[in-house]
Amino acid sequence: MAQKVLILGASGMLGTDLQKVYPDAVCRGHELDITDEAAVFSFISDLKPSLVINAAAFTNVDGCEDHEDLAFAVNGEGPGYIAAVCHEVGATLVHYSTDYVFDGSQEPYTESDIPNPINVYGASKLRGERAIMAAMEDYRIIRTSWLFGQNGPNFVDTMLRISDEMETVRVVEDQYGKPTYTVDLAAKTLVIANGEPGMYHITNEGVCSWFEFASAIIPNVEPCSSEEFIRPAKRPKFSVLENTKTCPMRPWQAALKEYLGTKNMETSL
C-alpha cells in the first residue's frame, strides 16, 4: 500500500526540498500552527498519514533569545503534540533537530552524546527531542547543521548579497561545524524514514569554520573572532556532528558547488 505522507513546515527551506522528494505528500505550512494542540490533533487524526515529516520550527537563533516563549512553544511543545497524535494513528514521525543542542566543548558529537545547549534555540530544540521520545517509539530525529538551500534565509545567500554591498566581509573563524545542503538532507530523509527508529546525525561531510565556509562562496572575506562579533545568542565553538549510523553524504564543497550553480542559472535567466 502506498505511504500517505504529511509534510509540516513545507514552505520553509528544507520543506521545499522535501516536497520534491515526496511529490504526492500532503503539505502544510504555517497555516497549520504546530503550537495549536487541538488543530494538530484534529488535522492529523482526520488525515491518518503513515508518515509525518516535521520541518516546521522557529529557526532564528538570535530571535529565540528575545522570544523564548515562542521558541519553546514551536520547537519544544509543538513536536510533542505531533508525536502524540502520530502515536495514536500509528504514523512514523521524522523530525529535525540541531547541532546547537550541544555546547561545543568536545568534537565530534555522536548520536549518543549528552546534549547541553548554551542558547534558547538549542534548549528549545532539545525540549522537542525529549517530548517526541516521551510520546512515541516510531520516531526518527535527525540532527543536522548549517543548512543552505533554496527558499530560506541562509548563510550562502547572505554572503552573496553582502559581498556586493561591502568591500570586505568579516566572518568568525573560531566556530566550527558542518555545512549541509537541504537537497541532500531531503534525499537522505527518504532513506532514514524507511530505516530503523532512533536518533541520527546527518550532515554533508567535512568540517570548516564559518570563515572557511564564507571563503568558498565569495572572494572578499576577512577572519574575525567571536569576541569581535557579539551576537544575542551564544554559539558553540565546535558543534560537529558525527554520523555513526548511515552512509556518509558527499562533502559540503561538492554540495555548495551544485547550489551555487543553481544561483548562477537564476541570475542568467
Ligand SMILES: NC(=O)C1=CN([C@@H]2O[C@H](COP(=O)(O)OP(=O)(O)OC[C@H]3O[C@@H](n4cnc5c(N)ncnc54)[C@H](O)[C@@H]3O)[C@@H](O)[C@H]2O)C=CC1
Ligand atoms: N537552518 C539551519 O541552519 C538549521 C536548521 N535545523 C532544523 O532543520 C529544520 C528545518 O529548518 P529550515 O528549513 O532551515 O527552517 P525554515 O525557517 O526555513 O522553515 C521553518 C518553517 O516552519 C514554519 N513555522 C514556524 N513556526 C511555525 C508554527 N508555529 N506552525 C507551523 N509552521 C511554523 C515557518 O513558517 C517556516 O516555513 C528545523 O527543525 C530546524 O530547527 C537544524 C540545524 C540547522
